[in-house]
């Protein structure tokens with residue numbers, strides 16, 4: 001039986017496992033290492049506080065992810081495949097480490113945000129399965 005997500009440390013571990021997967025992923029890694037060069041020391045705490053906000057409502061995140069990804073989309077067009085792979089890696093990371101109410105919540109939030117982001121960033125219809 002795995003434990004549930006209970007703390008900022010748990011979120012940090014999740015974010016680290018997720019990015020270990022992203023860095024090895026041929027579809028997603030170029031966004032982080034080629035199209036832009038992400039400063040991991042800055043990005044990991046930003047992502048941890050983003051997810052702390054989403055799950056515990058107590059993070060310090062105050063950015064604008066839609067704007068960030070619109071900019072990325074201009075550097076390299078993002079497609080439904082990118083978002084689907086992102087979600088697959090995120091959900092797999094949660095499932096490898098945790099189970100419980102918060103684990104379900106974070107997967108649900110990731111799905112909702114990814115759906116909205118996909119629509120706003122790429123202009124894709126979120127209810128269509130054809131793209």
Ligand code: HEM
Pocket residue numbers: 028031032036037038039043046047050062063064065068069072078082083086109110113114117
């Ligand atoms: C196609 C899939 C995605 C790719 C390739 C991607 C890639 C990136 C990259 C390269 C950055 C910039 C890091 C930096 O500036 O150092 C970023 C930032 C971020 N991403 Fe994504 N992302 C994707 C989907 C998502 C989704 C679905 C979410 C949320 C559920 C998300 C949440 C964030 C957040 C919160 C930031 C920080 C924005 C800020 O600086 O305030 N991303 N992403």
